[in-house]
Amino acid sequence: MSELNIKRPKGTQDITPIEVNKWQTIEGVCKSTAEDYGFSEIRTPTFEDTKLFVRSVGDATDVVQKEMYTVTSKGDSEFTLKPEGTAGVIRAVIENGMLNEAFPQKLFYITQCFRHEKPQAGRLREFHQFGCEMIGTKSPIADADLIMLAADVLERIGINNTRLNINSIGCPTCRAEYTKALREYFSQHTDTLCDTCISRLEKNPMRILDCKSPVCSEIAKDAPVILDYLCDECKEHFDMLKCILDAMEIEYSVNPRIVRGLDYYTKTVFEFICDSIGAQATVCGGGRYDGLIRELGGADTPALGFAMGIERLLLAAKRSRAEFIDRLSCDIYLASIGKDALLVTAQLARGFRDMGFIAEYDIVGRSLNAQMKYANKIKAKFSAVIGDDDIKKGVIKVKNMETGEIDNLKLNENFYDRFSDVLNSYLFGDEFALD
Ligand code: ATP
Numbered sequence: 001m002s003e004l005n006i007k008r009p010k011g012t013q014d015i016t017p018i019e020v021n022k023w024q025t026i027e028g029v030c031k032s033t034a035e036d037y038g039f040s041e042i043r044t045p046t047f048e049d050t051k052l053f054v055r056s057v058g059d060a061t062d063v064v065q066k067e068m069y070t071v072t073s074k075g076d077s078e079f080t081l082k083p084e085g086t087a088g089v090i091r092a093v094i095e096n097g098m099l100n101e102a103f104p105q106k107l108f109y110i111t112q113c114f115r116h117e118k119p120q121a122g123r124l125r126e127f128h129q130f131g132c133e134m135i136g137t138k139s140p141i142a143d144a145d146l147i148m149l150a151a152d153v154l155e156r157i158g159i160n161n162t163r164l165n166i167n168s169i170g171c172p173t174c175r176a177e178y179t180k181a182l183r184e185y186f187s188q189h190t191d192t193l194c195d196t197c198i199s200r201l202e203k204n205p206m207r208i209l210d211c212k213s214p215v216c217s218e219i220a221k222d223a224p225v226i227l228d229y230l231c232d233e234c235k236e237h238f239d240m241l242k243c244i245l246d247a248m249e250i251e252y253s254v255n256p257r258i259v260r261g262l263d264y265y266t267k268t269v270f271e272f273i274c275d276s277i278g279a280q281a282t283v284c285g286g287g288r289y290d291g292l293i294r295e296l297g298g299a300d301t302p303a304l305g306f307a308m309g310i311e312r313l314l315l316a317a318k319r320s321r322a323e324f325i326d327r328l329s330c331d332i333y334l335a336s337i338g339k340d341a342l343l344v345t346a347q348l349a350r351g352f353r354d355m356g357f358i359a360e361y362d363i364v365g366r367s368l369n370a371q372m373k374y375a376n377k378i379k380a381k382f383s384a385v386i387g388d389d390d391i392k393k394g395v396i397k398v399k400n401m402e403t404g405e406i407d408n409l410k411l412n413e414n415f416y417d418r419f420s421d422v423l424n425s426y427l428f429g430d431e432f433a434l435d
């Protein structure tokens, strides 16, 4: 045996077939719910020009300062593996002329993201996000509609114990005053703030509110809150949002401390928390980003969005004992005795597969006994043993592996339809029984 012992990189995960059906369930719910709300899928590259993230996510954020996977390749410019989905989507919207299409543009994505973080439960270096973006509306009804979509996704997955926190972090107008107040407040604590936060004091003191260091977060607890500084427009927007959420009977708490980890947010920010999954409890984070499209070179266009971490959704779904679709199991195993029969089973398997059944036959060269053992192991619903005699008679004996019941099916043009009847009557009961 080789000495080579290569393991997967720290903070990454293998998703083996047993887990994949759970992923497919969650991804399926995300996709179908987004589509029910009129969103279309968009796919963007795994890596982007580093400047895109520095510009949009913000150069004082943890993501840009500490967590980016950046590569330079053979004299090209600098690229970064996407740490989040919004920046790439907005770049693509601008680059593909989609700002000239009818508003609102409603887009969703499911993608890998990469952040160099300390791996723990619910925090990985390669993780996956489902995200939705709504482009071209400044109305607070859009904020509420987007929150309703996020709440529906969680509910349809079967996650039943989340809390919704909302806040407004204002616009550049009200933020100027607020930033001044924050700078004044934090300046009294320069002896205890972490080094990163000291450097943020000048550049972007709001980022200190999102620092994960216990000392900084303790100091941040008594910092001035943005809600006291909102301008009239932002205040009205936030009040309307609360009114609409009340009318839609969506429960929420106003948490004036949430700022979110990305710089591009304006006005509304929100998160869904699921306490049962441990310390990394934010399953969804989102908000408005009215300035981002212009910042990235597009026409001034309001927009908003959210992202959910699929790994955390999965943890939450398991905790809520949500149901996952079953792994598809084999409908029929075609065992063969002899070479001629083997060829017939290959042809039959193809016919079954054309009809949408999951069919297997012996591609290993096993004895009949071993073939039947294998059929049991893969939990085939039906089996048929095919020998020269059956071929001559043109009749296939199809056996229900659970009851042992046998149906004789003629090998004619109705063969697959007859099997369909047999399978349906087994799966769904008598109304499908053979006449
Ligand atoms: P956190 O405060 O947990 O670090 P964040 O503010 O960095 O979250 P966002 O950038 O808003 O998170 O990303 C949206 C969602 O993506 C999060 O709510 C979370 O569910 C998921 N997420 C973010 N970072 C990770 C990660 N390293 N591993 C797994 N999921 C993640």
Ligand code: MG
Residues within 6 Å of the ligand: 261
């Ligand atoms: Mg983070």
